[in-house]
Amino acid sequence: MIQSDRGEDPPDKDSKPSTSTSPENGLSKILRLLMQELSLFYSRDVNGVCLLYDLLHSPWLQALLKIYDCLQEFKEKKPVPATPHAQALSQEVVELLLETPPSPEIQELRRTLQAPHFKALLSAHDTVAQKDFEPLLPPLPDNIPESEEAMRIVCLVKNQQPLGATIKRHEMTGDILVARIIHGGLAERSGLLYAGDKLVEVNGVSVEGLDPEQVIHILAMSRGTIMFKVVPVSDPPVNNQKMVYVRAMTDYWPQEDPAIPCMDAGLHFQKGDILQIVDQNDDLWWQARKISDSATCAGLIPSNHLLKRKQREFWWSQPYQPHTCLKSTISISMEEEDDMKIDEKCVEADEETFESEELSEDKEEFVGHGQTFFIAGFRRSMRLCRRKSHLCPLRAGVCCSESSYSAVGAPYEEVTRYQRRPADKHRLIVLVGPSGVGVNELRRHLIEFNPSHFQSAVPHTTRSKKSYEMNGREYHYVSKETFESLIYSHRMLEYGEYKGHLYGTSVDTVQAVLDEGKVCVMDLEPQDIQMTRTHELKPYVIFIKPSNMSCMKQSRKNAKIITDYFVDMKFKDEDLQEMEDLAQKMETQFGQFFDHVIVNDNLQDACAQLLSAIQKAQEELQWVPATWISSDAESS
Numbered sequence: 001m002i003q004s005d006r007g008e009d010p011p012d013k014d015s016k017p018s019t020s021t022s023p024e025n026g027l028s029k030i031l032r033l034l035m036q037e038l039s040l041f042y043s044r045d046v047n048g049v050c051l052l053y054d055l056l057h058s059p060w061l062q063a064l065l066k067i068y069d070c071l072q073e074f075k076e077k078k079p080v081p082a083t084p085h086a087q088a089l090s091q092e093v094v095e096l097l098l099e100t101p102p103s104p105e106i107q108e109l110r111r112t113l114q115a116p117h118f119k120a121l122l123s124a125h126d127t128v129a130q131k132d133f134e135p136l137l138p139p140l141p142d143n144i145p146e147s148e149e150a151m152r153i154v155c156l157v158k159n160q161q162p163l164g165a166t167i168k169r170h171e172m173t174g175d176i177l178v179a180r181i182i183h184g185g186l187a188e189r190s191g192l193l194y195a196g197d198k199l200v201e202v203n204g205v206s207v208e209g210l211d212p213e214q215v216i217h218i219l220a221m222s223r224g225t226i227m228f229k230v231v232p233v234s235d236p237p238v239n240n241q242k243m244v245y246v247r248a249m250t251d252y253w254p255q256e257d258p259a260i261p262c263m264d265a266g267l268h269f270q271k272g273d274i275l276q277i278v279d280q281n282d283d284l285w286w287q288a289r290k291i292s293d294s295a296t297c298a299g300l301i302p303s304n305h306l307l308k309r310k311q312r313e314f315w316w317s318q319p320y321q322p323h324t325c326l327k328s329t330i331s332i333s334m335e336e337e338d339d340m341k342i343d344e345k346c347v348e349a350d351e352e353t354f355e356s357e358e359l360s361e362d363k364e365e366f367v368g369h370g371q372t373f374f375i376a377g378f379r380r381s382m383r384l385c386r387r388k389s390h391l392c393p394l395r396a397g398v399c400c401s402e403s404s405y406s407a408v409g410a411p412y413e414e415v416t417r418y419q420r421r422p423a424d425k426h427r428l429i430v431l432v433g434p435s436g437v438g439v440n441e442l443r444r445h446l447i448e449f450n451p452s453h454f455q456s457a458v459p460h461t462t463r464s465k466k467s468y469e470m471n472g473r474e475y476h477y478v479s480k481e482t483f484e485s486l487i488y489s490h491r492m493l494e495y496g497e498y499k500g501h502l503y504g505t506s507v508d509t510v511q512a513v514l515d516e517g518k519v520c521v522m523d524l525e526p527q528d529i530q531m532t533r534t535h536e537l538k539p540y541v542i543f544i545k546p547s548n549m550s551c552m553k554q555s556r557k558n559a560k561i562i563t564d565y566f567v568d569m570k571f572k573d574e575d576l577q578e579m580e581d582l583a584q585k586m587e588t589q590f591g592q593f594f595d596h597v598i599v600n601d602n603l604q605d606a607c608a609q610l611l612s613a614i615q616k617a618q619e620e621l622q623w624v625p626a627t628w629i630s631s632d633a634e635s636s
């Protein structure tokens, strides 16, 4: 018995299973018991139970299971047909009836037995009873010459989709060969064509001596069924590679790539896209599909090795830019790198006026815009030093490879699905955004919303402690030597210099927050994300983006910017424009690292989105670099 309302019925222990024959292990019985169990949880609103309840309750599933039970029952009975020749028997009866004196019953029986649908039913019955399922093949001709190659005739019905195969000419023999079969395409689904098969005829036209382009033209002109005569390849390639998922770290436009073997079969992707690599048999051209679009057939993408080579060639050939297929990614990372330092320039200019306009010590440090209690990591000096972090002389020695990373780093990053288990430490939450967009405002709201769950890490500084400060509360106060040794031992996730003092956040202080079972929330300059990308921290990066200019003008009417020497300065139009430009550049250069994007227009909405994104990051399946999850990483 299946209930149709939402679990209000009390569990009925004595009720009979749904099928009349009641097989004890019938699926519908199990389903019924499960429903009774679920109805108890349902009223308690246990996460996901409602969804499961609705699913199990759905009429289609119930109907399917009933059919399943009936079939099971039928299978057990092992029915044997009374006769495999019901059609003949029916015909015999009809003839006998002709000889019998007519009566209305006899006439009706004759009509029934001669009705087309009844005849079709008996024909189907006999086919099943005789187990006669094979198609009838014409007999083989007797006089096939011994030397003749075995041929295969393949008929494909062309629909709106491409055939999903590419062809090439054999360099030595001139034969037209199937070069590759695209996964998920018509040819692959037919299971009848393989890479390496030799094409002999297409729709009865011999392809001998034709160029691949001419063959493609014949195919393009064909409508409906296309018949290929092929000499099958002796060893059809077997694809037994394991399925690999990667995150694209660059953009790729096949339409702009003259080297691609078949432009139409190319797959366009953008940095950050997750790709399922379905075939790596070719060293140069892989087949992949986007997981966001997994229903479609695969497309060609350059292999890791080939794309790296293209990136390197692109890098060295500036400003000629032969590889326009990569243009937007790398040209921006090179050309715009200076623009990404907009803040540095501003800060440098400010530095000149800094002596005369120095803020009072208290104003300089106590920036909180209505902060109701003390939260570490929001001090003005720390925030300003972040903007200058590019200029820190120490960085040059330690992080020389960073800027080149985006240009010639690995084009694909292997990823895997990861879901944090409740006992695991929380993932680090990293907020990134152009200066003034509201990263700190959102971070502060989040921590104030639930200070026992969300926390910032206490930064380090080399400046001396002030009378009202406590070591380990506002900052960890350390010597320059200690700070530098943390940098050189790669224990600093971010650092910079401000007014001659070093400021930064160490891995250990972030770990300390995570060890307490809390969610550590930090804001970072995008070029520092790479430092946090370890299996220990498993960062989830959220990009905070400004909305359009007119909305920003409206929502930021009363907002205040933090600067080197002004307190509570209002946003000017240029500031908003600069913010928009910088956001675009950050997205173009570092978008592959962003797990989630939030547009900070209405503050309340953005806070709600942030909260929900963090919850998902901690509780739901996410794509993360495979190196974070490999057994080595887990055990180290």
Ligand SMILES: Nc1ncnc2c1ncn2[C@@H]1O[C@H](COP(=O)(O)OP(=O)(O)OP(=O)(O)O)[C@@H](O)[C@H]1O
Binding pocket: 369, 383, 433, 434, 435, 436, 437, 438, 439, 440, 441, 442, 555, 556, 558, 559, 560, 561, 562, 600, 601, 602, 603, 604, 606
């Ligand atoms: N959605 C919003 N609506 C209105 N005002 C906002 C919104 N988000 C932030 N603000 C205001 O904008 C100003 C700048 O925000 P915030 O200090 O958080 O910037 P930021 O991104 O942390 O940049 P920086 O660290 O460089 O100062 C603050 O006055 C803040 O209150």
